[in-house]
Amino acid sequence: MGFKEFHDKYLVVEGGESEDGFLVNDDIRPLALKDRKWNSLTYFTFWFSATATVSNWYSASTGQALGLSMWESLACSFGGQCLIAIIITLNGRAGATYHIGFPVLCRTAFGVYGAWWPAFNRAVMAIVWNGVNSVQGGQCIYVMLHAIFPGMARIKNTMGSGSALTTGGMIGFVIFWVVMCFFLVVPVPKMRGLIYAKVIVFFVCAIAMLAWTVTKAGGLGPVVHQGSTVHGSERSWLIFRFIMLGAANCATFASNAADFQRYATKNTDVILGNLAGFPIANFIVAIFGNLVCASGQVIFGKVVWNPITLLDDLLVMDYTSKTRAGAFFIALCFAYSCIFSAIFENSLPAGNDIAALFPKYVTVRRGFFICAVLTVAINPWYLLGSAVIFVRFLSSYQIFLSTIAGILLVQYYLISRGYIIIPDCYTSSKSGVYYYWHGFNLRAFAAYFIGIAPNFYGFLNNMGVKAPIGLTRFYYVAYWVGLFLSAFVFWGSCKIWPPAHVETTWKEPRDYVRPEEDISAIEASSVEVMPGSGDLEKRIVTSKTESV
Template identity: 55%
Template sequence: MAILTTLHEYLLVKSVDQNQNVRPVEFLDNDSIRPTPAKDRTWTPITYILFWFSATANVSNLYASSTGLTMGLSMWECVACTFGGQFMAGCLMAFNGRAGAMYRIPYPVLCRASFGPWGALWPTLNRAAMSIVWNGVNTVQGGQCLYVLLHAIFPSIARIPDHMGSKSALTSAQMLCFFVYWLVNCAFLIVPVPKMKSLVYIKVFVYYGGAFAMLGWVVSLAGGSPSSLGAPSKVHGEEKGWLICKFLFLGLASCGTFISNAADLQRYARKPSDVILGQIISFPVSGLLVAVIGNVIAASSESVFGELIWNPLNFLDKLMEGERYTPGNRAACAFISLAFVYSTVFSAIFENSIPAGNDIAALLPRYITVKRGFFICAILSFAICPWYLLATASVFITFLSSYQIFLSAIAGVLLCDYYVVRRGLLHIPELYTANPTGIYHFLHGFNLRGFCAYLVAVAPNFYGFLNQMGVKAPMGIKRFYFVAYPVGLLVAFGVYCLLSFLFPPAGMAKTREWKEPKDYWDEYDPARVEAVEGVDVIPVVVKGDDEKV
């Protein structure tokens, strides 16, 4: 019994107050999901510009756009669709992450204002699941990158018998590399997030150095002008129009986790305005650049090998087959794959581990911190066998598009609640309590308005979702699903707005006046009373009919 008591005490999360004394923690609270303290608000505009520039700097984005080539679109049509979708995503990230930038709270805590303290567990679990899956996908790619690196050094690795089967994206040799890469990824999870700025900067230069090196190399192998580079699309008329629509909104939907993750990343901003340029400008511009590189590499494969190879890692490995296994080719493949290994490690951390860590910590704050959540995410991302997600281009496209209806509905509710219902005013201490008298408690901890809007938004797209999972559906349903993300977002926004005006929730703004404070410091932040940019007193929220700040 004493052992169990000791273990329980060890597992309990210890939180401190502004004087560094241990404080009692409620079931929904711990320091790692509270507003980011002033000492950790270190990310500047340059950090965010380079961060979002590096957000697309991963292997999956090199071939996410080029998958359109396998469906018959031209290279430039694929690039235009990717840029358009990611520009829309960048704008939505700026809006959806505003509460994170202002109040320094993560996504799962923000959900409590819209869904209630217990109701928020569903969108939190939903997003956590997608972050875990994406972390697994990035780990598969990391294993593939590491395999190319080791194949360039040790030719015998290619002779390991394969027992994985045709439905796996990894061979037995690549599975060994997957495990090694997974261990390397876990090792970097011990670095505190606010101190990762330098890793962001390094990733940008390392990734683009490797990507441009590969681009120049494969174009030279293709004779300087890949045969399919300027080739027109292979589809026409109505079919082409619907394919463009599909890949345009697929570019948006594939950023669904980014749109949800915005608050988790913006909470480290020095000032709320520091995040804007990075999201609206550098994110889509970087996406455009990566799409061009990926499509040119894919187009070059037809000139080099006589077939379209949409995965650049497969391209690299084929450059070392047979007579091509020369010292020069091996050295080039080794350096390029090393750059991709490094960039994939931090793509997984920034884009998947951090959101999943916040979500998992918010599901059980008394026992799980964000850092513990990182390692739980790593274990689960191994357990889901992600190597089956990347077996073919069609599987990858299905994966990208299948989850969008759930994330878009959640985003619509959050946007409406913050901008229309609350007018930017959140009572932060009440987001960390399950007190029945709290303004975010609603009905037994569930905001039925949010769930009603969520279900109504999911309903129009659910048949299309089932079709993605293998259920037969008419062509009209398939095509309607192409616009599932904007439909889900707008329907959820509109329904939540209507229900809130018909049945006003506690804390709803009574006027159109924008109610955000100039800045916000947590009640347990030691720096809360220090002057910050000329502000000598922290904003104090006074609840009442007028809800003034």
């Protein structure tokens, strides 16, 4: 077999052999009717599953690690997540209506080629977060092994002081990574049962760990009455910081909301889950995280913000058969939760993004495994060495994602008014409305860089560059500055320099169905696209009969 035959048979994916194979394959087209299986209950449960993670447990209790009381930490987390739930709902509507993922949605604003940049940004963040979840999973596996084999604690550590994993923890990381890769072969639309199971598993182990630590701490009284260790203006700024961080922590969900909302049976299915399910689910997880963290402070006399580290400390303190069994069971449940957190929150968006970057050769499934390999390459165990490092990580990349979200919101709600010309998202033809200038929308890139500019010094400060205290505190609102500034600049530039596709009235269809599918399966009126004007009207009529 020659290279061309091998290339065409094994490397090029289905749908990638067309002239525009570098823009389309079957995975990144609008989702087929048969794969739109997530309803309102699924999405409400999804958020309980998505937020039921060790990462959220971490972020909820880091406020205590830096001096806030348990109640202050809880209030900050909940306030920030109520704010970001609104952005998630608004930015995901296009995905729920047209059943396209974040990378394709970006083409409407950034251009068919320009969208590669925001997709790359989001892919990087997804890979980093996948590494964080994998490290947590590795820590869980280590505790399980430690509960069975006492000698695990005596393995010489060669990882260095900056690593969240010891040599024993690295053994756990490798095992976790291999197991996670096995689960990546399950088709995403068929994962509803795993979503439900993850919720049950996580909360069973969370309740068990809470009961265990509170009992050892002597009841809830000593736990809930601990106050702040910081006071005055320092305390006020810390509260403000963690409210904003509660929102910034979810910047990835806000930017790529279309990736998981595209599976909705109809676009209203996601509203209840986003506006109610997301903050409530986060709040419940935060309660567990903060109570356990506060209990650990009573037991050990110090704040242990990582629940897996706390679990291992309990094991070391009382290495009896009951303690070993309890630690093993809780760590097993946490490990299961970490696997599906990694898949739903990181592998899925990374797969979508990487597939959109290289659609001729990469399906979403192949993107999953590319993400898995890169997860190891970035050495993520250095991100979780301390609460301070983790907080810096949480707040650092937000400035890049917030500007993207602001631009997408303006494009969908103010420029295209809910109407996306789907065929033009997948063509390199100069007549396509999303071709802009050589495939790049310069308006979007101008808004992107202007939105980043005011926050960039704060970003450098977050990475270790010294800056005045005023700039440090300004960076607390970096997400919202980037979101609104980029949105305003993009809207203004489109007013001054109108793009090819601008609508003046709201024209969102009830749903979008692939033209080649049998639309008799649903009400004809639900897929009727509102007519446009002139050439656009002809294009709309054509899009009902031609394949993307």
